[in-house]
Amino acid sequence: MKVLVVEDTRTARVVVCSQLERMGMQPLPAGDGLEAVALFQQERPDLVLLDLILPGIDGFEVARRLRQLEGQGEWTPIIFLTASYTDDHLEKGIAAGGDDFLGKPVSEVVLRAKLRAMQRIVQMRRSLVVLTRKLDAANQELERLSSIDGLTGVANRRRFDTALEAEWRRAQRHHRVLALVICDVDFFKKFNDALGHQAGDDCLQQVAATMSRAMERAGDLLARYGGEEFAMILPETxxxxxxxxxxxxxxxxxxxxxxxxxxxxxxxxxxxxxxxCVPGAEATPADLIAAADRALYNAKGSGRNRVARIEGLLLEPAC
Structure with a gap:
């Protein structure tokens, strides 16, 4: 365990460092505030013993600077060293980022007890941080799974609805074009009736994987729209x-x-x-879906295995 010892009096600094060494800890001595800040940044100690009265910047300012150097989720215990402290010192010390006070001259027994207490707090905090990260990762994975179709591995209808709404608002805000493609596996009910549902599931999986490979832009979204239908959201297309x-x-x-x-x-x-279309103020995503559905109906009506499109979709401004 590395302990930064910030004490301008050489004798007191040597005494505290010797006490720490007898406890099996590694002292990092600093004689003033600026040296302490530099050493903290370089060594990243596990704990800081910080004298209040220092040449140049005082202990309160040093504590504030040390806290600014810590990254998100980091915390290093800071114990102020002082011959005497008032309620005002206590309030200022806590506000500056300190955690405790230790009277001078430093008693080795008291120092040992304070360090043990801080070590327990650090260990508990680290355990909480680890647990929090695990929970965050689990929640992210749960969110990811809740947006994926279990059979095909592409986005599900819930994810499609959310993404279409978001892309619609973005296109509306920036006056950009937004495209939608709805696809249907031809005669899929007959496929299932002839070969069985397991073969039907295998078919949908292969079709989804093939469609996914055919998409080139990261911002595009392929989703299982329902049954044997798939939909693609193509922003700025x-x-x-x-x-x-x-x-x-x-x-x-x-x-x-x-x-x-x-x-x-x-x-x-x-x-x-x-x-x-470029979404107009009065239009909704449902209008774009209805237009793509009409185009799909036309593709089926004209022989299937083809692509049909709606020309001149009347969403203000028309595209």
């Missing part, structure tokens, strides 16, 4: 750009050549609907 992304995904899924005995094409395919 034009209608043409979104249609290009959708076509790349449709083609990637088609190239999987997953056998579909009840599809006219003989394998699993995607139909995609694309819409984009």
């Amino acid at each position: 034009t209608l043409g750009g979104a249609a290009f992304v959708a076509e790349r995904m449709r083609h990637s899924v088609e190239q999987l050549k997953l056998v579909h005995p009840d599809s006219p094409l003989g394998h699993v395919t995607l139909s995609c609907g694309v819409a984009a």
Whole structure:
């Protein structure tokens, strides 16, 4: 355990350092406040014994500077050394960042007791910090899991709704275009009926993984919208750009050549609907979803395994 000893009187400094050495601790002596601040920054001691009366800056100011050097979550016990202290000293010391006072001349018995008490506090605090970090990590993991679809590993509907609302507000605020793609696995009910639900789950997993690989920007989001439907949120993407992304995904899924005995094409395919707009003041995300749904309906009605888009979506200003 390293202890920073800040004492301007050489004799007193040597006495305290000797006491610490007999306790098996490593003293770091400093003769004034500026030297103490520099040594603290360099050595990062476990505890500080700090004289109140020092040449240059006093102990109160040293304590304030030491606290400023500590990072988030860090805490080093500071015990003020003084021949006598008043209630005013106590109040100022605590306000400056100190934790306790120790009378001079320093009694080795009292010093040992104070250090043990501070060590217990440090250990308890470290245990709490570790526990807090574990809880934070667990909460983050829980939050992550609550936003992921358990079957496919992509974002779930809850995450999609939250992300669309956030991207809509951002696009509205900055007058940027926002695109949405909704895709449907063609004849998926017939796939399940013919091959069983396990095969259907495997199919959705492969389709989701293929679509994920086809996405190139970190800011884009692929989500399982419901059942065999997937949705992509594409911020700052034009209608043409979104249609290009959708076509790349449709083609990637088609190239999987997953056998579909009840599809006219003989394998699993995607139909995609694309819409984009710059959100107007009176519009809502539901308008964009409805437009992408209409485009998807058109893709299905015109033969499936294709991408359709809504031209001239009337959300002020129109895109």
